[in-house]
Amino acid sequence: MPDLLTGRQKQVLDFIRQHIEKEGLPPTVREIAMHFGFASPLSAQLHINALSKKGFITKTPLKTRSIKVVGLRTTEGRSIPVLGTIRAGKPIIALEEIESHITIDKTIFKNKDAFALRVKGDSMIESGIFEGDLVIVKPEKEPLNGSITVVLIDNETTIKKFYREKEKVRLVPANKALKPTLLNLQDVQIIGKVIGVIRKL
Amino acid sequence: MPDLLTGRQKQVLDFIRQHIEKEGLPPTVREIAMHFGFASPLSAQLHINALSKKGFITKTPLKTRSIKVVGLRTTEGRSIPVLGTIRAGKPIIALEEIESHITIDKTIFKNKDAFALRVKGDSMIESGIFEGDLVIVKPEKEPLNGSITVVLIDNETTIKKFYREKEKVRLVPANKALKPTLLNLQDVQIIGKVIGVIRKL
DNA sequence: AGTTAAACTATACATCCGTATAGTCTAAAA
DNA sequence: TTTTAGACTATACGGATGTATAGTTTAACT
Numbered sequence: 001m002p003d004l005l006t007g008r009q010k011q012v013l014d015f016i017r018q019h020i021e022k023e024g025l026p027p028t029v030r031e032i033a034m035h036f037g038f039a040s041p042l043s044a045q046l047h048i049n050a051l052s053k054k055g056f057i058t059k060t061p062l063k064t065r066s067i068k069v070v071g072l073r074t075t076e077g078r079s080i081p082v083l084g085t086i087r088a089g090k091p092i093i094a095l096e097e098i099e100s101h102i103t104i105d106k107t108i109f110k111n112k113d114a115f116a117l118r119v120k121g122d123s124m125i126e127s128g129i130f131e132g133d134l135v136i137v138k139p140e141k142e143p144l145n146g147s148i149t150v151v152l153i154d155n156e157t158t159i160k161k162f163y164r165e166k167e168k169v170r171l172v173p174a175n176k177a178l179k180p181t182l183l184n185l186q187d188v189q190i191i192g193k194v195i196g197v198i199r200k201l
Numbered sequence: 202m203p204d205l206l207t208g209r210q211k212q213v214l215d216f217i218r219q220h221i222e223k224e225g226l227p228p229t230v231r232e233i234a235m236h237f238g239f240a241s242p243l244s245a246q247l248h249i250n251a252l253s254k255k256g257f258i259t260k261t262p263l264k265t266r267s268i269k270v271v272g273l274r275t276t277e278g279r280s281i282p283v284l285g286t287i288r289a290g291k292p293i294i295a296l297e298e299i300e301s302h303i304t305i306d307k308t309i310f311k312n313k314d315a316f317a318l319r320v321k322g323d324s325m326i327e328s329g330i331f332e333g334d335l336v337i338v339k340p341e342k343e344p345l346n347g348s349i350t351v352v353l354i355d356n357e358t359t360i361k362k363f364y365r366e367k368e369k370v371r372l373v374p375a376n377k378a379l380k381p382t383l384l385n386l387q388d389v390q391i392i393g394k395v396i397g398v399i400r401k402l
Numbered sequence: 403a404g405t406t407a408a409a410c411t412a413t414a415c416a417t418c419c420g421t422a423t424a425g426t427c428t429a430a431a432a
Numbered sequence: 433t434t435t436t437a438g439a440c441t442a443t444a445c446g447g448a449t450g451t452a453t454a455g456t457t458t459a460a461c462t
Contacts, residue, residue: 017280021279024269025226030449038409038410042411043410045450046409050408061450062450062451063418064448064449064450102306103305104306108303128330130329196399197398200396201349201396231418243422243441244439246422265449
């Protein structure tokens with residue numbers, strides 16, 4: 001059970017977080033006090049001590065602006081590449097194919113080697129994956145049956161539900177208008193498993 | 202043509218950059234001096250002034266640790282709050298209701314006041330919004346007809362397609378199993394428009 | 403009623419920090 | 433040869449900063 005914050009402590013923590021966001025630097029003790037209208041810097045200091053004791057922030061004694069919000073800034077976002085296309089062959093993430101980079105939340109998408117891929121087609125609409133969405137892909141060679149995977153067939157990427165059947169692979173779309181396909185294992189290159197979806201409306 | 206740096210200035214700039222990377226904070230004047238073995242803090246200060254004049258760094262006068270390296274990735278991610286519940290009344294983002302914070306890509310979700318909300322229920326499955334998804338909400342009081350909005354009815358949040366009809370509001374789910382509802386304008390509190398969806402699989 | 407804890411005021415201290423003044427040394431440019 | 437500029441030393445000032453001591457107020461719990 002995590003230590004709970006009092007209302008005021010939550011406010012202070014949020015101000016610190018906001019200050020780092022906006023100014024790019026954590027506030028000083030007095031800047032916190034000033035923001036809340038405290039007459040004494042100790043008022044802010046006590047909240048800092050409490051937040052530190054409860055593990056929400058860390059700080060280096062005697063060092064100015066040394067407050068760090070746990071889980072922020074260092075552990076915050078991760079930059080992953082957005083791939084335009086994926087070509088057959090060895091290096092999955094070919095530098096030439098990197099369209100851009102996006103920042104995703106480390107705590108939500110933990111995989112370090114993940115990358116993003118823009119969805120083409122509507123093979124997965126019943127699983128809530130639409131054309132234009134970004135899927136977060138975790139490279140994986142042997143996905144579990146039923147998981148949504150990215151596979152490469154004849155230099156084209158498709159997203160389907162994956163079922164291994166002996167030396168064959170069944171690829172099932174989540175779209176009643178489309179039919180499952182059964183392919184030989186050596187004819188498909190398994191890229192990875194879809195671990196997330198990001199859609200901009 | 203950019204101003205060129207002297208050897209020493211480049212060393213100082215490198216140290217500043219490295220310090221930000223490693224410690225998460227820019228160094229103080231004296232920390233720079235100490236690293237290079239300077240006996241006087243002015244030695245470091247002069248380099249800082251030169252780097253600032255040449256446009257490689259910026260700083261706020263009289264403010265401790267305020268050096269910023271120009272062009273260094275500050276954060277392409279933005280931290281937004283994830284709300285547990287939304288209560289009727291004035292402040293949409295009640296501090297007490299912040300469950301956690303997530304980092305989203307600034308370039309994708311540009312709105313500064315956005316927040317995230319975890320989806321409960323299956324009223325929007327046909328629009329690819331499932332239970333457990335995080336929706337990114339941009340606060341807005343008068344959404345366009347047809348846009349996916351978050352509204353508050355009797356202290357409960359729901360996500361529906363929004364249609365304004367005179368003094369009434371039609372809320373249309375994207376789920377054939379559910380029926381549209383027609384409500385008086387004063388009985389609903391419009392929270393905002395859904396601008397994005399994040400799903401973890 | 404007594405105790406505890408959170409929240410805050412008032413004041414103070416030693417150190418840290420950005421900045422300033424004055425001057426030294428060295429090497430390249432005029 | 434004189435000048436100029438980069439790099440640095442020695443010392444110091446005023447304000448900012450983290451921290452400390454002592455005490456007040458308010459609400460919650462025993």
